[in-house]
Amino acid sequence: MAKPKNAIPAWSLELHQLLKQQQVRQVSFVPDAGHASLIRLCEADSDLRAVRLTTEEEGVALAVGAWLGGDKSVLLMQSSGVGNCINMLSMLSVCQVPLPMLVTMRGDWAEFNPWQVPMGRASQAVLEEMGVLVTRADREEDIVPLAEGALRMAYNTLRPAAVLIGQRLLGAKTFED
């Protein structure tokens, strides 16, 4: 009963619609397997500017510039990218800039790569220490409601808000496929 390999998950389609409903204009990302479908949907959408980054902290800085200019932005990344953002996140607190972040987890359920574990385990604490509101989705049906909550809370209360998307619902990478 395996789904076709390149089928778009329903939650990716719903997240794309959510970004449009919330009038997000800039979506930045470092390419990631968990976000692959959402990234493709954003790239194909002329209402959104998809910005590929070399490192996640550029997405934090991009969000500051976007908001200065009146654009909402969202940052998509993997948990390993959280560590790359730490110092840049200071700007969001100091300047009260909204930024929703959708973070696909590595280093938790069934992780096969030991080098992914330390940053994965630290991601939530690091984000919270830097002033980011964090919620976590471990069931597929929770992703979109939590993302909607994070977007609304970020833009209405002018702060960063992250949703961590658990590896168990994404499916752990095995390198055996």
Add this chain to the structure above:
Amino acid sequence: MAAKSKDPEKMDRREVVATLLADRGDLLVVAGLGAPAWDATHAGDHALNFPLWGGMGGAAAIGLGLALAQPKRPVLVLTGDGEMLMGLGSLATIGVQRPRNLSIVVLDNEHYGETGMQASHTRFGVDLAAAAKACGFAFTSMPATLAQVKKLRVDVHKAGGPLFAQIKILPDKLPLVLPPRDGAQLKNRFREALLGKDAHFQR
């Protein structure tokens, strides 16, 4: 205190910045942390300046987000060599997006001026303009005279970029001219000046 250094090849940073910001019209300015923020403030504090007190390595990416949000306004990022070196990857990111209205000007004194004038990579020949060119910037230059800086100012307003300029400046320690330091206030006054009162109601 060291006197002003004499090097005929290098320019005075405050004169360069005052020239770039003259008759600024609808120009939007991001100034990287440290001396470029002081230089921009020396030329005149302005609601459409966003001077950075942190976020080292982020100035060019902030400029990108702003340029994409405001495609009809010229956006100028003024920053230093050390700040640009910390965000070199953002040149590649800008090279892919290619916003015509974005200009990055690096005031290159080849030193980390705020921490004791330690040499930066550009002191040893790292060529930032060549890196920007390799990343796909439409136009790169190394202005070395005031006349060339005046032409650069015109190019910034023409918005035929993305444009990158690296300007060798004297490694002088000049009197601090500090901008306001409350980030939320800097952001709010920038947004109000650019977007009007409606900015405060965006949600």
